[in-house]
Amino acid sequence: MFLSDMMLTLAFGLGLLLMWIGALVYGLSNNEDVDNIGRFIQSVGMLALTGGLLLGGFVRNDIEKHVRLGMLIAGVLLLIYIGFW
Numbered sequence: 001m002f003l004s005d006m007m008l009t010l011a012f013g014l015g016l017l018l019m020w021i022g023a024l025v026y027g028l029s030n031n032e033d034v035d036n037i038g039r040f041i042q043s044v045g046m047l048a049l050t051g052g053l054l055l056g057g058f059v060r061n062d063i064e065k066h067v068r069l070g071m072l073i074a075g076v077l078l079l080i081y082i083g084f085w
Helices: 005-028 032-059 065-081
Strands: none
Touching: 005 032, 032 065
8 A cells, every 4th residue: 555554644743743843943043044944844844744634635545535534624724724834
């Protein structure tokens, strides 16, 4: 299987971890360059999280259709309300 449960878990976990680290770097910094690095790390985490949700919702046929729909809706809502930037 191309996108296993472990790959989805890693995408979600890594995305949330990177978003958290980026928010800490951005929140605790006093320098504009460090602010930009924190925002970049947070954006990469958001990319991993939404990518995992959207790919999991589209590719995984063995997951129940309501769960897949929830994954797609969650990924789209993250893109709409938070975005990558």
